[in-house]
Amino acid sequence: MRVLVTGGTSGLGLAMASALAAAGATVALTGRSGQRASSVAAELPGAVGIGLDVRDESSVTGAVDQAWSRLGGIDMLVNNAGIGMRTVNPRFMTQPRGFWEVPVGGFRAVI
Numbered sequence: 001m002r003v004l005v006t007g008g009t010s011g012l013g014l015a016m017a018s019a020l021a022a023a024g025a026t027v028a029l030t031g032r033s034g035q036r037a038s039s040v041a042a043e044l045p046g047a048v049g050i051g052l053d054v055r056d057e058s059s060v061t062g063a064v065d066q067a068w069s070r071l072g073g074i075d076m077l078v079n080n081a082g083i084g085m086r087t088v089n090p091r092f093m094t095q096p097r098g099f100w101e102v103p104v105g106g107f108r109a110v111i
Helices: 013-021 035-040 058-072 104-110
Strands: 002-006 028-033 046-052 076-079
Touching: 002 013, 002 058, 013 028, 013 076, 028 035, 028 058, 035 046, 035 076
Parallel strands: 002 028, 002 076, 028 046
Antiparallel strands: none
8 A cells, every 4th residue: 555645744644644654555645844754754664755745736647656666556545634723723722713814825725
């Protein structure tokens, strides 16, 4: 099984990438920093790290091409990448804002 995990350098993405690698999958994990992705991947058996910013179509195309080439194909995608509301509103737990109040650029970055 050859798996591409977006947002695989921390949190749930890293937990899923780690579990998949431990189960014998060959994993390409991604993060906005290719250097960090490579560093994190080096800790997992047979994993590779690739830079990928899901907000940038050319970055997605390049990363998928690179994962396909390095893994010899892709059997599964774990589409986990994303940022939380804390990035848009650091006080979202105590001073929540409706989605319509979030700046357009921030809303697009989250979605």
